[in-house]
Amino acid sequence: MSDAERENTRPGPAGPTLEKPSEGGGPPAGGGAGMEQSSSAARYRPDPEADGRAGRFWSVRRVPAAVVGLLLLAATGLLLYDIAAVRADRPGAAWRRVLADELATRSLDDPWVVAAAVAAVLLGLWLLVLALTPGLRGLLPMRREKPDLRAGLERRAVAVILRDRALEVSGVQSARVAVSRRRIRVRAQAHFRDLDDVRADLDAVLADGIGELGLARRPALAVHVRRPARG
Template structure:
């Protein structure tokens, strides 16, 4: 293969929230490292830092039903839930990259396009498509050669300028009885 035949490497889309992970990780490391350093210093016989002694004295005098404790605990729980939601949400998984830098297309749109084209073919009664990041799977019901369906759908899918390689799998499904 020559250099102009090799497709460019496709980078995954990243949501805006990934920009926040760096500062959050750095802040957690700095805070955790400071606490760990002070705890190790106390365990090895050194005196605790003044801020730690003051914080320990204040916390020793507070009760669990004190408003400061309750508000702090609520804020910590809310922050934890927010970070958990950000970690578990899918981000930009429903989008596929196009060849033009920065351009994307919705997976559902590609699935609708391929499904519509399959249903327009003679002999195809119904069709459905599932579009993933690197593969489109089309299942159809009808009396037609799967190779013909695949050839037509490959032509239709080639009209969408998807970045990177994209496989097309065509399967026959069972019809209603």
């Protein structure tokens, strides 16, 4: 990357953005009123038959597991200590006597009982979601060429690769790429050439780029090209 390109690099909210120095005296790319825009879905369509089979990576979720384990360990240890104290002819802990009394005297429609039940249900649902969902949404699995080898690409890395490919298209001054698990959205600014021609070239270049990534499930592609209106 040249010094001029490095100075024009700035992050964008939807993905990495890089601007090339303006060529041919065209207007600078940037936000503002009066944008000429060419928007359409790209001609590229994912081919499910060409995709491989590779499941998503599962998150180990160490923090939730550690928190739940420590809470259960503390509660179990406290309860066992109190039971052992009672077996040793010592009075039970005050908290256990109060809890037993509350459970015996409060009705099921009591606000505190309802609130505790709702909290327990929400906690249980949260734990089930963590147990049954893979997580790691920012990692896109790649095709498995060997059964004992798995690989994946971060979505931000995919955005950087495709952004660099988009900047190689003639007429593209800057490009912003947003990558999700199902779709890739590219917003480019062109400072010369017809917008439809630029978009067609972007369709072809980005389709080849997505195919070369080796993703197990190739996302759909949407390309939007615009340029500032000349004053």
